[in-house]
Amino acid sequence: MELDRDLAMIQEVRDLVRAANKAQKVLGAMSQEQIDRVVAAMCEAGARDAVRLAEMAVEETGIGRVEDKVLKNLFATTYLYEHIKDMKTAGVVAHDRQNGVVEIAVPMGVVGAVSPTTNPTSTALNNAIIAVKARNALVLSPHPRSKKCTREALETVRKAAVQAGAPEGCLGCISDPGIAATEELMRNDGVSVIIATGGPGIVKAAYSSGKPAFGVGAGNAPCYVERSADIAAAAKLIVQSKSFDNSTICASEQSVLCDSSVCAKVRSELEKNGAYFMSDDERVSLEKILLTPDNGMIASSVGRSAETLAKMAGFSIPKGTLVLVGKIQGIGKGYPLSYEKLSPVLAFYEVKDWEEACSHAIHLLELGGLGHTMALHSTDERIIMEFANRKPAMRILVNTLSSLGGVGGTTGLFPALTLGCGTGGGNIISDNLGPQHLVNRKRLAYGQRDVEELKRRLLSGTNIAAAPSASPVEKTAAVREQEQQASSRNAADEQGMSEEELVRRIVGEVFKKLER
Incomplete structure (x- = not known):
């Protein structure tokens, strides 16, 4: 019965997500060196099987050309690797010493991904690699017409990842994909973020799931x-x-x-x-x-x-x-x-x-x-x-x-098979999706000034400059003298003002500057 199949789909997704969450805790504790070793093994394995996976994709879907799908698989593995191998995705990733801010990469968690039938194996390889590079686990929902080749592509890099030190369950693929399975994946509490590569229906469903999602817009x-x-x-x-x-x-x-x-x-x-x-x-x-x-x-x-x-x-x-x-x-x-x-x-x-x-x-x-x-x-x-x-x-x-x-x-441009289209295309990003989008960045910020200094800076008005004129000219001596006199009068006036009156005056002057 169809109901029984839907229930089985839902249960499989829940099992995969549960295993992925357990695995992600291990991935999230890995060092940059450890995660890079895993990613290198995944890319090598995907490239090694590029021809076999391309042949499987064309045989199963009837779409595309084997020789070009081989290139896509290599693009999603070895070519991608050259662009991400030195990317920092663990620990401190940036340090602004002047402003006292340290950025620390934190994995998002479990990525729920939906892949298309047009680029099944290359998209699966790409999504798995960028997710793991960012220390996330991934559960993939393949297109029903390309489920065999997609599952094989993910299994290829999963085996390599585990052999290189990644935990079991870090990469999972739904064996019997369908609407019920995809909906459960998108709405499951154990999934942190969604990558939706496919038609407008899938992308809309991802954005309607209530979770952060990376979708793609239509191309014309x-x-x-x-x-x-x-x-x-x-x-x-x-x-x-x-x-x-x-x-x-x-x-x-x-x-x-x-x-x-x-x-x-x-x-x-x-x-x-x-x-x-x-x-x-x-x-x-x-x-x-x-x-x-x-x-x-x-x-x-x-x-x-x-x-x-x-x-x-x-x-x-x-x-x-x-x-x-x-x-x-x-x-x-x-x-x-x-x-x-x-x-x-x-x-x-x-x-x-x-x-x-x-x-x-x-x-x-x-x-x-x-x-x-x-x-x-x-x-x-x-x-x-x-x-x-x-x-x-x-x-x-x-x-x-x-x-x-x-x-x-x-x-x-960054090598990717998920292309953001900005708000015009209904997407949250306008660039090509990579590991850099799949990490949260926490910020360690050191104190730079006390309240009194902040107060002085806010009330002085000196940190707000007047908008420059379209064709700036050298000030004449007379103009400079007038400004100095006005400044002296203001300083004298301010001595007898209350703090409230002073603030009101400064705000008024700022608005006058902005109106020029």
Whole structure:
């Protein structure tokens, strides 16, 4: 019976969380050296099994490409390790001697994580490693369609962690995932924080759980090819990025905005690199198998190759095609390709100049990618900065792959598979999630001044400076003399004032300064 299955799920989660709490107490007492030894072993084990886990993921889900999932697994282990191996996550992590403040890292506790079917093994590896690096235990709820490979990925690093000195129970994976199990994981009192990597429903559930949560926003990344760009290089990068693992990274390009003056060349270069521009009839046929009437993604099309998608839609494409491109005019309702597509399919827009591209990009992000990512190919620094300042995206990627650049593979961003989108995307962070987000920082603060000194500083008003004028000028001798006279009068007046009158006067002067 379904009720019996739900009860079994709930009980398994409770058992896993109980074991994780017990293990976390041991992890939390480990030194930096001990925890780093465990993390190194986990990364090594995950990298060693990168190929096997990638093959399992593609076989179980039918999503993506084995060779690219191998790279994702290595990215989530050895590449991540290079960025976190020297990161302090235990004991004193910062000491501000001038202000007498010492920061001490404290683990959050048990992390409850939810992983997607698009990046199952790499996300599991990544979440486990960053959790343990921060001395947390983790319980993972895999997507039901990728539960075997996800469980195997977590088991791989769990064994390595235990052999390196971590306690049993530090990493647990739900064997029979479902709604009841995920809800219990999110609401269980033994779970301290949630990482929700998946669709908007899962993220919303995490934020509604009453616990601190790190979620991700939807991605609908526009990519602008500006007239000053190296067109050949830009086209190559766009196809490489959009075809990587059949576009299952949420930061991948979803639409290309192209200056009209270079549009023909961009199209030609895209085609040279494996892009196929569909006819209007082909585009309409593809839209029907790609997106629902309300523009949600149809699961059977996610992460499929261009060849498979064309076959599903009933048209033929040249052998070796990597990306399907549909030219459209509008954004939003009536233009399905303007929405997010986790498949190698791009919308293509011709724009007259960078200002029209800027407007289009904002509308595309507002449609479904607020706070996430956008890409820009240009050599014009002024335009690059205009895009950086105007776009409601937390990652503005310049002259690189949007997919691998967004996660930190081809850029200097922190390497991660959970990408925060800030408050615009409904997230608490706007950067890439790492161990640094999974520690609490307690602060040891030494006294710097007594009450009398604080009182003098507060009442003197000398620590509040007037706002500088837009074009400061040298004070004349007459002005300086007037100020000195006013200061002398104020000092004389203040001698006969009560403390209350003095405070009132100072506050009034401060407000006058602020109004200038």
